[in-house]
Amino acid sequence: MKDYTKAQAEAITCLDEPLQIIACAGSGKTQVISQRIARILAQPGVQPRNVVAFTFTEKAAAELKDRVLGIVSRENGDVTGLAEMYIGTMHGYCLDLLQRLVPDTFKFSVLSDITARLLVDRNSRKSGLTVCPTSLASTPRLKRYLHSKLYLQAMSVLREDTIDESQIPPGVVAAQVDYLKLLYSKASFDFTEMINLTVQMLEGDPAEDEDAAAVQAHVREDIRYVVVDEYQDVNPLQEQLIRGLVQFGANLCVVGDDDQTIYQWRGSQVSNIVTFAGRYQGVRQVTLADNFRSSEGIVELAQSVASLIPSGERLAKEMVSAGSQKWERGDLLALTFDDDAAETAWICDRIEQLRGIPFQGSPGAEPRGLSWSDCAVLYRSVRADADSLVAELRRRNIPYVVKGLNRLFDSPEIQAVVGIFRAMIGEITDNDLRQLWLDAGLLPDLLRWDDALTVLEQGRDFDRGKRWGIYNIQRLYLDFLEALELREETLSGAPERGELVFYQLGKFSQVISDFEQIYFNTSPAEKYDAFVKWLTHQAPDYYADSDADAGYATPDAVTLATVHQAKGMQWPAVFVPCLRKNRFPSKRQGGVGLFHVIPETAVDQPDRYKGTVQDETRLFYVAVTRAQKYLALTFSPGHSQLYRNRSLLFDHCAAQTWVSTRQSTKPLPDKIEPKALQETPQVTISFSELKYLLECPYSFKLRFLYGFNPPIHEALGYGKGLHDGLAEVHKKAIAGELLGPSDAAELVDRHLYLPFAYPELRTTLRTSAIKAVERYFAVHGEEIPRTLHSEKQIQVHVAPGVTVDGRVDLIRRLDTDELSIVDFKSTDRAQAEDVTRDQLHVYAVGYEELTGENADLIEVLNLDEAGRNTREEVEDSLLAEIRDRIREAGDSIRSNTLPRLDNWTHHCERCDLVALCRDKPNPPAMLR
DNA sequence: CAGATAGACGTTTTT
DNA sequence: CGTCTATCTG
Numbered sequence: 001m002k003d004y005t006k007a008q009a010e011a012i013t014c015l016d017e018p019l020q021i022i023a024c025a026g027s028g029k030t031q032v033i034s035q036r037i038a039r040i041l042a043q044p045g046v047q048p049r050n051v052v053a054f055t056f057t058e059k060a061a062a063e064l065k066d067r068v069l070g071i072v073s074r075e076n077g078d079v080t081g082l083a084e085m086y087i088g089t090m091h092g093y094c095l096d097l098l099q100r101l102v103p104d105t106f107k108f109s110v111l112s113d114i115t116a117r118l119l120v121d122r123n124s125r126k127s128g129l130t131v132c133p134t135s136l137a138s139t140p141r142l143k144r145y146l147h148s149k150l151y152l153q154a155m156s157v158l159r160e161d162t163i164d165e166s167q168i169p170p171g172v173v174a175a176q177v178d179y180l181k182l183l184y185s186k187a188s189f190d191f192t193e194m195i196n197l198t199v200q201m202l203e204g205d206p207a208e209d210e211d212a213a214a215v216q217a218h219v220r221e222d223i224r225y226v227v228v229d230e231y232q233d234v235n236p237l238q239e240q241l242i243r244g245l246v247q248f249g250a251n252l253c254v255v256g257d258d259d260q261t262i263y264q265w266r267g268s269q270v271s272n273i274v275t276f277a278g279r280y281q282g283v284r285q286v287t288l289a290d291n292f293r294s295s296e297g298i299v300e301l302a303q304s305v306a307s308l309i310p311s312g313e314r315l316a317k318e319m320v321s322a323g324s325q326k327w328e329r330g331d332l333l334a335l336t337f338d339d340d341a342a343e344t345a346w347i348c349d350r351i352e353q354l355r356g357i358p359f360q361g362s363p364g365a366e367p368r369g370l371s372w373s374d375c376a377v378l379y380r381s382v383r384a385d386a387d388s389l390v391a392e393l394r395r396r397n398i399p400y401v402v403k404g405l406n407r408l409f410d411s412p413e414i415q416a417v418v419g420i421f422r423a424m425i426g427e428i429t430d431n432d433l434r435q436l437w438l439d440a441g442l443l444p445d446l447l448r449w450d451d452a453l454t455v456l457e458q459g460r461d462f463d464r465g466k467r468w469g470i471y472n473i474q475r476l477y478l479d480f481l482e483a484l485e486l487r488e489e490t491l492s493g494a495p496e497r498g499e500l501v502f503y504q505l506g507k508f509s510q511v512i513s514d515f516e517q518i519y520f521n522t523s524p525a526e527k528y529d530a531f532v533k534w535l536t537h538q539a540p541d542y543y544a545d546s547d548a549d550a551g552y553a554t555p556d557a558v559t560l561a562t563v564h565q566a567k568g569m570q571w572p573a574v575f576v577p578c579l580r581k582n583r584f585p586s587k588r589q590g591g592v593g594l595f596h597v598i599p600e601t602a603v604d605q606p607d608r609y610k611g612t613v614q615d616e617t618r619l620f621y622v623a624v625t626r627a628q629k630y631l632a633l634t635f636s637p638g639h640s641q642l643y644r645n646r647s648l649l650f651d652h653c654a655a656q657t658w659v660s661t662r663q664s665t666k667p668l669p670d671k672i673e674p675k676a677l678q679e680t681p682q683v684t685i686s687f688s689e690l691k692y693l694l695e696c697p698y699s700f701k702l703r704f705l706y707g708f709n710p711p712i713h714e715a716l717g718y719g720k721g722l723h724d725g726l727a728e729v730h731k732k733a734i735a736g737e738l739l740g741p742s743d744a745a746e747l748v749d750r751h752l753y754l755p756f757a758y759p760e761l762r763t764t765l766r767t768s769a770i771k772a773v774e775r776y777f778a779v780h781g782e783e784i785p786r787t788l789h790s791e792k793q794i795q796v797h798v799a800p801g802v803t804v805d806g807r808v809d810l811i812r813r814l815d816t817d818e819l820s821i822v823d824f825k826s827t828d829r830a831q832a833e834d835v836t837r838d839q840l841h842v843y844a845v846g847y848e849e850l851t852g853e854n855a856d857l858i859e860v861l862n863l864d865e866a867g868r869n870t871r872e873e874v875e876d877s878l879l880a881e882i883r884d885r886i887r888e889a890g891d892s893i894r895s896n897t898l899p900r901l902d903n904w905t906h907h908c909e910r911c912d913l914v915a916l917c918r919d920k921p922n923p924p925a926m927l928r
Numbered sequence: 929c930a931g932a933t934a935g936a937c938g939t940t941t942t943t
Numbered sequence: 944c945g946t947c948t949a950t951c952t953g
Contacts, residue, residue: 057942091943110943136944191943233942265940381939404941564940582947586939590945611939619940641948642937 004035011286012036015043015225018280019253020273024319025260025302025625026293026570033227033255034067040225041072041085048085050224052093052245056233060568061088062682064229066801080852083795083805090238091191094198100791101218102201102211106724107717107753111188113152114542118518119186120148120179121538127151127182128175134596145538147592154597155179156192157609160237160267167602187753195237202244220248231256231276235267236604252280258314259306262564262619264608271605274315290322292362293570295629297327297658302624304656305649308617324362325629330664333632334654336646343636344392347575350632351375351398351558356671359572359629371676372399376559376571378623380584385638386560389577399557403565406507409540412440413504420480421473421532424459442501444490451483462524467714467758471524473531474512474711481505482915502916506706511539513709520712520756553896556676563623574627576620577634579650580643585616587642620649633659680801683890687806691839693889695907697898702913705898710912714756718765719826721752722863723809725773726824730790730810738784744773772826772863780861786812788819794846798883802890808843811855818856820871821847826863837872841882844874 004012008028011021012035023029033053040051055061065087073079086093098105111119120127124144129151132142142151158168158176165173183193202219204212226245228234231254234242246252254276261270277283291299299321306314321327337343354375358367379385382405393400408414416436423433430453437443458464459476486505488498515534519527559571578584588611600606608615624631633653637644654661685693685704693700702708725747729739739747748769754762777784789811796804810822821843840858847855860870892898901907904921908914 089943095943112943113941194943263941266942384939562940564942582937583939587937588946589938591938592944596944640937641935644948 017284020285021255022287026291027288037068038071048081051085053087053227056230094194101214103728108187116190117148128178132175133171136596159192159196160235162236162604164602167599199240223250225251228254232261232273233263233268292322292324295325295327296321297332305621332659334659335634337636344388356674369672369674371674372558373556373676374572377575378563385578401557403561416440418535448484455479455483469714472711506708509709510707572628573630575632576623579635579647581645582642682801684803698900701898717754722826724751727791730787733784733787741774741777744770794850796846798886820857821855822859841878
């Protein structure tokens with residue numbers, strides 16, 4: 001405990017009172033939370049499953065998990081059972097909770113922003129979109145495509161915020177009812193509904209609703225400690241969730257910094273954190289004021305920025321520098337330039353100057369030379385302002401990464417791909433298409449073009465068969481690429497180009513999946529027509545700010561990001577350019593907005609959704625506190641009238657004594673060898689991903705790094721439905737309730753969801769599913785009471801930062817008293833889950849980590865009529881070997897060495913993406 | 929010099 | 944559609 005400050009130690013040891021930790025920037029918050037969780041776990045009688053910790057992002061969760069694991073294994077030497085502690089996002093928690101305890105939701109899947117929009121657009125009336133009234137005189141109704149985003153925002157706000165329902169127009173209420181009806185009829189959650197339904201379960205009457213009773217019983221029995229990180233960004237619905245989880249007396253600890261609230265436009269409410277102590281009884285407040293990240297100059301500057309926020313809207317606190325960095329005159333700069341070009345040039349000059357300057361991460365550490373990745377340029381808007389810097393960095397050959405902006409549809413490669421479908425419906429000629437592909441540099445082998453055209457020709461023929469499912473867009477796309485024999489290596493240009501192009505092609509495969517998931521059951525001609533229209537008019541906008549990070553490897557490059565994306569990060573040198581009036585603080589937005597659907601007065605603190613000067617000040621505070629030592633704030637007049645003047649934030653900073661307004665002419669210290677700080681990224685993969693990785697690293701790369709998806713199969717959902725049905729059987733058995741063959745039809749009807757099947761297939765599959773369940777009861781009925789666990793969540797920690805997680809179908813005690821790990825297998829041709837011995841041994845490793853107990857047997861139970869079951873002993877030698885192989889697999893992801901198999905194997909035979917990898921070997925001459 | 933009016937312009941994003 | 948700026952008007 002002596003490495004901690006007094007405040008930190010107080011936070012760590014306070015386990016029994018409601019605790020509010022106010023953590024200033026760089027105060028070692030994550031370390032404190034992890035240490036506190038380790039303390040909780042060390043108490044006698046506390047099990048890992050008694051602890052729930054929420055983070056804002058998956059990334060933050062991975063980091064926290066790894067820290068806790070590190071501390072626990074160091075201090076206790078044993079991490080058994082830790083997989084049962086939940087550390088993750090609230091969304092993930094709610095989804096998991098529902099799909100464990102509420103059988104009706106087992107079959108539900110989650111819509112992304114994009115697929116939710118597609119669903120609303122396609123069902124414009126049924127979703128309520130076009131019937132939802134607005135207060136606009138000129139646009140009395142919302143329009144398809146144009147307003148689906150706004151409509152979804154309103155649908156979220158209505159559920160997430162504190163709303164005065166009496167003020168909501170009846171038409172809007174009716175629209176919302178329609179929307180939810182559609183969502184549930186499609187067995188889908190949007191991001192809000194996972195939390196909303198969980199809250200309903202937590203607040204429902206257990207006497208009336210058996211699902212609510214099950215959820216509440218679980219919470220009452222298991223949850224004893226709840227920790228909420230980034231508490232300042234919690235919205236009212238999430239606050240309700242937290243209250244529901246602690247309603248039976250669990251301890252609550254919230255951690256946050258009100259000065260860093262930057263998501264109020266998404267509904268988060270600063271007042272949650274500001275009034276926390278007044279809303280819960282006997283709250284202990286601890287302020288972590290020591291900043292271990294930045295120099296005194298930066299801390300003082302940040303303090304002066306925070307003081308611009310009116311005192312009634314923030315918690316009083318005084319951040320102090322712990323002296324981890326030394327402030328020197330000239331580290332902090334506020335500079336003005338005549339134009340954009342001069343500003344950009346200076347930033348590049350400065351980055352080049354700083355490269356190789358000795359830097360110590362903490363006092364006493366070995367100095368290293370700063371490198372590219374130690375510099376970050378943070379914008380209010382990357383989209384609006386970053387172009388000129390990108391051009392200059394490229395001109396100077398300085399490596400850089402622009403976060404979160406990919407502009408997928410701008411690239412000639414994607415335009416060429418879009419051309420395939422435009423040509424298909426006759427919007428452009430085949431010659432135009434060829435020209436597009438030539439211009440994009442995607443035709444290494446012109447001879448193959450005719451084969452590709454044949455694929456197109458066949459695709460155009462809508463009289464091939466009656467079933468709409470055979471007119472599969474994804475299939476056509478992959479066939480087209482296959483006909484061209486397009487390979488990563490054979491593309492012209494620099495070697496990295498192949499990787500870049502494949503990344504784009506893979507993203508496009510994801511675009512097709514998104515579309516086809518919603519439009520699968522549309523007549524072929526209409527479907528292709530709608531696809532092209534969507535690709536030209538909507539998709540570029542939908543995907544404009546979609547995720548662009550390619551894998552886990554971190555390049556040594558300058559980071560360009562928005563301030564929002566920089567949250568939680570730090571760099572030795574930070575640049576904040578384009579500090580222009582109306583940009584930062586940003587001018588308020590016009591346009592058709594939320595309050596044209598929902599009356600402003602019905603919402604508590606409606607200003608959140610509009611953006612205030614205080615919000616912008618908090619955002620700027622976040623930007624400043626990212627810097628460890630060097631911080632440059634710059635301004636040059638923008639091109640348009642609106643952005644000609646200096647930002648008031650810039651002027652405020654320039655007036656601070658710690659800041660220089662002219663760069664010093666004194667020479668910088670002597671340079672040493674630049675050495676990038678290599679952070680080992682956290683790698684978390686699922687069992688199914690691991691399966692691909694162990695079989696063929698390149699197949700893993702194509703699927704999970706590039707994003708290629710296999711075509712949708714009409715029977716998709718069959719295997720899942722069977723699994724879910726049996727899961728309910730076994731879960732009920734654990735609770736003491738035994739189902740039998742007469743329940744088979746009801747089970748299948750509850751769990752089998754076949755969104756892509758045509759009517760005839762649906763009937764066939766339903767019948768065979770019922771038979772399979774009946775057969776299961778007939779063959780295994782007597783063993784059902786021997787269930788120990790069903791759908792058991794397990795995790796394997798192989799090496800620091802490498803986690804594999806997944807679920808084991810069934811764990812049971814045989815009549816021989818042996819412990820058996822069981823995997824169900826069904827012939828679901830869409831997702832032929834081939835369970836290998838390797839994979840089952842991974843389960844055995846996971847089970848051992850979870851319970852400390854060794855499994856004796858691994859079994860595969862085939863649910864098919866003709867299928868064979870297998871049963872074999874767990875092999876200890878294989879267990880050790882599998883650990884090594886997973887560790888290697890983790891390393892290969894991090895270093896991005898994911899090569900093809902050396903030669904054609906049986907894995908290639910069954911791989912549905914093999915066309916993107918290699919040719920089929922020629923059959924032996926005799927067979928030709 | 930206050931007030932009216934025309935014209936320019938349009939952010940951030942996890943789950 | 945709303946906000947900010949420049950310019951015009953009395």
